[in-house]
Amino acid sequence: MQLEHLQTVHRRLLWLSSWTIHNANHLRDKDDTDVKVGGHQASSASMAAIMTALYFHALRPEDRVAVKPHAGPVFHAMQYLMGNLPLEKLVAFRGFGGVQSYPSRTKDVDDVDFSTGSVGLGAALPVFASIVQDYLQGHGRDAPMGRMVALIGDAELDEGNIYEALQEGWKHDLRNVWWVIDYNRQSLDGVVREGLFQRIEAIFSAFGWRAVRIKYGALQQAAFAEPGGDALRRWIDGCPNALYSALTFQGGPAWRKRLLADLGTANDAADLIGRRSDDELAALMENLGGHCLRTLCEAFDDADDDRPTVFLAYTIKGWGTPLAGHKDNHAGLMTPAQMAQFQAAMGVAPGAEWDRLAAVPDPAALQAFLDSVPFFRAGPRRFRAAAIAPPPRIDLSDTVQSTQAGFGKILNEIARQGGAFADRVLTMSPDVTVSTNLGGWVNQRGLFARELRDDTFRAERVPSTQKWSFGPSGQHLELGIAEMNLMLALAAAGLSHSLFGERLIPVGTVYDPFVVRGLDALNYACYQDARFLLAGTPSGVTLAPEGGAHQSINTPLIGMAQDGLCAFEPAFLDELSLILDWSWAHLQRDGEARPDPRTHLTDAAGGSVYLRLSTRPIQQALRRSDPDFAQGVIDGAYWLRPPGPNAEVVIAYQGVVAPEAIEAAGRLAGLRRDIGVLAVTSADRLHAGWCAARRIPGARSHADRLLEGLPPHCLIVTVIDGHPATLSWLGSVVGHRVAALGVERFGQTGRIADLYRYFGLDADAILAAVARHNPGRPVIAASA
Known part of the structure; x- marks a missing residue:
C-alpha cells in the first residue's frame, strides 16, 4: 500500500469533483431560463476515499464496478486524472456534449462498466453479472474471474429490488460480488433511521454474505487504545446519527463542548480530549472508516476469497468540504465564498483549478504511481465479440x-x-x-x-x-x-x-x-x-x-x-x-x-x-413466399388484402385480432368498395420510421407508401387487443378519418369471444364502427 500517493489521489479526486460541479453551477455561461445544474458535491465527497482505495489499490482489470449515481463526478474526475477523459468533457459536466449527470455506458466516453441512475438497479446488476460470469465459466471460458462491485448509498437500501436480487443471488450460489455501502446516514429529505446497520448486517448475513463494518479510522482506533478511549468509543457508538452530523458541521469547539458535557471534565476521557486542539479533535471525530484510506485498504485486502461481501463504510456526507454534516447538503452547493475557502484548504492556486496534478508536491512520483495502478494499466476494458451466424429460418407447418x-x-x-x-x-x-x-x-x-x-x-x-x-x-x-x-x-x-x-x-x-x-x-x-x-x-x-x-x-x-x-x-x-x-x-x-x-x-x-x-x-395463413410480404413484416406492416383504388374502408389490425379483422372485411365486401386489410406487425417500427421521415424534407416512410394511395374519404378502422392509441395515429400519415378500437379498461374473466364482444373487438364491433362513420348506409347484420 502506497499510502502517501493514495492520500494525494484522494485530495485530487475530492477537489476535481467539487470544482467540476461548482464550475457547472456558478461559472459556466447559462441563460436566465436554465434551472440549477446540480451535481451532488456532498454525496461525491463521501465516496472519494472509498473510490480511491478501490480503484487505486484493490481492483484489477477484470473487476467491474457500478458507481452510485451521485458519485459520478468522482468517477469522471478519476478518469480525467488518469488521462482517459478530455478536459472539455469535464468542463461541460451536465451540459450538452459533456459527461452525464450519472455514469452512463452509452453516453459517456470514459469506460463506464454499468450505467447507474435509477437507484437500486446499479446495486443489483453486478449480482447478475457475476452469475453470467459463472455461466460463461461453466461453458468453457477460462479467463480470470473478476469481482463485480457495486458502490451504493445507504438510502438505496430502501429499494425493494435490492432484496429480490439478494435472494436470487443466494439461489445461484453467488460469489465474486462486493457491495460497498456509503453509510453516511443521510438521504435527500433527512437522516436515516437509527440502528439501520444492524438490519443491514442481519439481512446480508442471512443470505450468506460476509458483512464487514468499516466504522473507525486509524486515528480513532489509536485513540481508543489511550486511557479514556473506551469511553470515547462508547460515546461514538451511542451518538444519534443526526447529532453526529450536526456536530461535524459545527466543528471542533462544538465537539469539545458536547463531549465534555457527556463524558465529564475530570477523567481519562477528558484528558484524551484536552490533549487535542479543536482542529485535531474535529479530525479525530470525523475520522470514520469510510474516509480512512489505511482502514479501507486493509478491509478490502482481508476479503481475499470469492465470498460475496458487503462493506458498511461509515462516512460523513460532504466530508472534507464546508458542507460536511449539514442535513440540507444532499442537493446543496458550495457558495463562491465556501469554494474559495475550500480551494485555499486544498492548496490549489488560482488559475490551476483544472490542472490534473495541481497542489501535488512531487508530480513525477505521483504520475509514476498512477502509471502502475493495476486496474488502469491494461487500458480500456470494453471487449468486442464476433457475431454468430443464426440458423436457417425455421418454418412451422401448423394449421x-x-x-x-x-x-x-x-x-x-x-x-x-x-x-x-x-x-x-x-x-x-x-x-x-x-x-x-x-x-x-x-x-x-x-x-x-x-x-x-x-x-x-x-x-x-x-x-x-x-x-x-x-x-x-x-x-x-x-x-x-x-x-x-x-x-x-x-x-x-x-x-x-x-x-x-x-x-x-x-x-x-x-x-x-x-x-x-x-x-x-x-x-x-x-x-x-x-x-x-x-x-x-x-x-x-x-x-x-x-x-x-x-x-x-x-x-x-x-x-x-x-x-x-x-x-x-x-x-x-x-x-x-x-x-x-x-x-x-x-x-x-x-x-x-x-x-x-x-x-x-x-x-x-x-x-x-x-x-x-x-x-x-x-x-394460420397459407405459406407465403412473396418478398414484399417478408419485408413488410420486418418493416412493420403489409397488405393482407390490398385496397382498391376507390377504397371506402381499410381495417388495420395488430396481433391475434386478425380473425376478427378478416371476418369483418369479408362481411363488408358486398357493401363497401375496395375494402383493404392492413396487417401491422410492429406499430413501433412503422411509427418510428414515419416520425423519422417527417424530419427529412421529401422523405417517404413505409407508412407513407402503404397509405398514400388511399382516397381521402377512406375510413381506417384500427383494432388491437391492447390500447387503441397504438394504431390510432395511422390517420395522421395522410389525413384519414380513424375509428380506433381496443382495450382501455381492466378486463374480467370469461371466454375470449365474450371479452372481445364486451370490449368491442369482434367483427360486429368493427362493422358498427364503419356504420357510425357512414350513417345511413347499411352494413351486414350482426353475426349469430
Whole structure:
C-alpha cells in the first residue's frame, strides 16, 4: 500500500469533483431560463476515499464496478486524472456534449462498466453479472474471474429490488460480488433511521454474505487504545446519527463542548480530549472508516476469497468540504465564498483549478504511481465479440396454432439442430418457464447451476414431461418470480460481449401483463444497450379465464415508447418466423446509428427485441413466399388484402385480432368498395420510421407508401387487443378519418369471444364502427 500517493489521489479526486460541479453551477455561461445544474458535491465527497482505495489499490482489470449515481463526478474526475477523459468533457459536466449527470455506458466516453441512475438497479446488476460470469465459466471460458462491485448509498437500501436480487443471488450460489455501502446516514429529505446497520448486517448475513463494518479510522482506533478511549468509543457508538452530523458541521469547539458535557471534565476521557486542539479533535471525530484510506485498504485486502461481501463504510456526507454534516447538503452547493475557502484548504492556486496534478508536491512520483495502478494499466476494458451466424429460418407447418406455442417450437427446433448459435442461447424466465412454452428448450439444453443437481423426480422414476436437471453446462436460468430480476439478468447477459468478450443470445419470457412490474429495470437494460430478446406472453385479454390481473392493456404503447427495443406483435407463425430470423441478427449488430434511406430506421446500430405473443390459437395463413410480404413484416406492416383504388374502408389490425379483422372485411365486401386489410406487425417500427421521415424534407416512410394511395374519404378502422392509441395515429400519415378500437379498461374473466364482444373487438364491433362513420348506409347484420 502506497499510502502517501493514495492520500494525494484522494485530495485530487475530492477537489476535481467539487470544482467540476461548482464550475457547472456558478461559472459556466447559462441563460436566465436554465434551472440549477446540480451535481451532488456532498454525496461525491463521501465516496472519494472509498473510490480511491478501490480503484487505486484493490481492483484489477477484470473487476467491474457500478458507481452510485451521485458519485459520478468522482468517477469522471478519476478518469480525467488518469488521462482517459478530455478536459472539455469535464468542463461541460451536465451540459450538452459533456459527461452525464450519472455514469452512463452509452453516453459517456470514459469506460463506464454499468450505467447507474435509477437507484437500486446499479446495486443489483453486478449480482447478475457475476452469475453470467459463472455461466460463461461453466461453458468453457477460462479467463480470470473478476469481482463485480457495486458502490451504493445507504438510502438505496430502501429499494425493494435490492432484496429480490439478494435472494436470487443466494439461489445461484453467488460469489465474486462486493457491495460497498456509503453509510453516511443521510438521504435527500433527512437522516436515516437509527440502528439501520444492524438490519443491514442481519439481512446480508442471512443470505450468506460476509458483512464487514468499516466504522473507525486509524486515528480513532489509536485513540481508543489511550486511557479514556473506551469511553470515547462508547460515546461514538451511542451518538444519534443526526447529532453526529450536526456536530461535524459545527466543528471542533462544538465537539469539545458536547463531549465534555457527556463524558465529564475530570477523567481519562477528558484528558484524551484536552490533549487535542479543536482542529485535531474535529479530525479525530470525523475520522470514520469510510474516509480512512489505511482502514479501507486493509478491509478490502482481508476479503481475499470469492465470498460475496458487503462493506458498511461509515462516512460523513460532504466530508472534507464546508458542507460536511449539514442535513440540507444532499442537493446543496458550495457558495463562491465556501469554494474559495475550500480551494485555499486544498492548496490549489488560482488559475490551476483544472490542472490534473495541481497542489501535488512531487508530480513525477505521483504520475509514476498512477502509471502502475493495476486496474488502469491494461487500458480500456470494453471487449468486442464476433457475431454468430443464426440458423436457417425455421418454418412451422401448423394449421391452427398460437404465437406463444410457435415461439416455443422454434426454440425447441434450434435446440435440436444444435450448432454454434444454439450453444450461445441463454434462456431465462421468472417461474413461468413451462407456461411460456420454454419446456422443450429446457428438456434438451438443461438448467444452469454451478454444481450438478439431479432431477429427483426422474431419479425416482416419477413420470414427468419436464427434465429438470441442473449443471454448469445448462442453458436456462430459472429465476424466482420477481420480474425485476429477469430484466436485470437479461441486462447482464446482454452485455456479456462487452463485459467479458463472450457473445450470448439472451432470451427471456414473462407474462405480458407483468412486463410493467420490471419496467424500470427493462428501461435500465435498454439504456445500457444490453442485447436480448424478451417475449411477453400471453398478452391482451386472451388469457381470458384468469381475469384482469393477467391481462395487459398498455404494453403495446410501452413497446412503441421504449428506446433501444424493437417491438413486434405477429398474428401468424410465418410472421413470427421472419421476425425471429431478423431478431437474431439485430441483437448482434453494432454499426453506426445512421438511418436507412428506405425505412429511416437505424437498424445497423442493432438493439433488443420485444415480442408480444398470445396463447390464442388461430387459423394460420397459407405459406407465403412473396418478398414484399417478408419485408413488410420486418418493416412493420403489409397488405393482407390490398385496397382498391376507390377504397371506402381499410381495417388495420395488430396481433391475434386478425380473425376478427378478416371476418369483418369479408362481411363488408358486398357493401363497401375496395375494402383493404392492413396487417401491422410492429406499430413501433412503422411509427418510428414515419416520425423519422417527417424530419427529412421529401422523405417517404413505409407508412407513407402503404397509405398514400388511399382516397381521402377512406375510413381506417384500427383494432388491437391492447390500447387503441397504438394504431390510432395511422390517420395522421395522410389525413384519414380513424375509428380506433381496443382495450382501455381492466378486463374480467370469461371466454375470449365474450371479452372481445364486451370490449368491442369482434367483427360486429368493427362493422358498427364503419356504420357510425357512414350513417345511413347499411352494413351486414350482426353475426349469430
